[in-house]
Amino acid sequence: MQRIACDERADWRAKAEAVGFVFHTMDGDRYWDERAYYAFTLKEIEDDIEAPTGELDAMCRELVARAVDDERMLKVLRIPERFWTFVAASWKRGDPSLYGRFDLSYNGEGPAKLLEYNADTPTSVFETAVFQWMWLEDAKARLITPNDADQYNSLHERLIAGWKDIAQKPSGAAHLHLAGALDDPEDGGTIAYLEDTARQAGVGTTRLAMDSIGRTPKGVFVDAEDKPIELLFKLYPWEWMFREQFGASLAGSPTRWLEPPWKAILSNKGILPLLWAMFPRHPNLLPAYFEDDPKAAELGDSYVRKPLYSREGANVTLMVAGQAVDQDAGPYGEEGFVRQAVATLPRYQENYAAIGSWIASGKPCGLSVREDLSPITKNTSRFLPHAIVG
């Protein structure tokens, strides 16, 4: 794994905007950054990223299988009791998942370590699946990379395959609704892209804002035209839906969901100590404990403190020798914290790099790299492309 400085394409902004990638710059700072790329060998991709991602997914599914029959696990994950049956039923019914992203610490030497699993509402999917592939094609043509360079990236194809699988299941729906915070450029763009992949799979779609979802007196969720929602992709966290007004109607509704309700178990930092307990010393896991677990003391005074529910690094604190050396503000933490051993991200010059390893339709299928001057990856961390060069 190498960070290779390179010339950026003079026209990349125009190219980004031409395909609707309007959030390439956030608050005046680069989000998309192609002044360098990360080069991996095929062996690194296959052995250190792809295979562990499949294994992590399998471990996570085993965790869910246990959790849905073990109320102690659901309790420590702070999943509200009134949703236990709703969550468990979705797993036992075999509700499909479309995609997810494992965030890893990896430096090219030694096993990748799981930092967290974005199981419910992963973003950065368009820039991973499409724009970084566009970069590679240009990069080869302009000799920025070797002309035989490749990329670990079949995310786009796997998403389409996923939609096809979902549509063909007995529980599949003839029509897909997609909802989220459409007024946010990143979320709106992510939903638009996923909608496109669904259509390419032959699935009819309707997009709507979360607050446009209606509820009939019988507890049926409907769209803005009062048409019933059979299958809803929501770029909206389960823990938010659970506590909102319509949450009370989730269990009684015939609507099916993507990501499915059982992802509420996995989109929770509490899985980090649970995985460590289930698979101790697994090479791709870091020691982790719930903060109120006496075993947390085994981590000493250097650890990463993470809220059970948190996104984009919010409320995460890096403790070194008892001192908070880095932290990101946010509204999370009410449900409690976990402590995870420190796996400092590899540093290239002044940049810390985190790996996002994607899984879609049940298969590992792509990679994204985010960089930051801080060891905590945040919403504003820059996205750099990658290539396989050896």
Added chain:
Amino acid sequence: MEDSMKRSGQVGLVLMGAATFVATFAAGSAVMAWQKPSYSAETAQSSAQSAVQSCTPRPDGTKDKDCEPVRRGFAYYLYPRWSGWSWGWGNSYEPIRRQEAALSNNPRSYTPANSMVPASGGVERSGFGSSAKGSFRVSAGG
């Protein structure tokens, strides 16, 4: 690693099968009344022309069963009629318009299951979405 994990350099960005192209375009037209893909007119034309090519066996004898799906930009959905470079119809899109005939075989309407037919009236709204509005960050993604 499966071949599909590492993309082949022989696969172009905007190639896809003719059937997929038609279905996709039909969806965009019928549901959203959006009539253009986001990429440039030149690219759209070449993708239409190359669509058949992508379904033919590759030099190594392999064949993409589903042909190659198109990678579109957000603009395809966000900006109706935005071509990436200009607004409005252009001659280069003529091949795409001819494919609208496929719409007759690609209905986008749907019939809800009986169990989901809502009672008339009495629909409440805004029962979801409040957390995003109250969040210190608007994005609900991660």
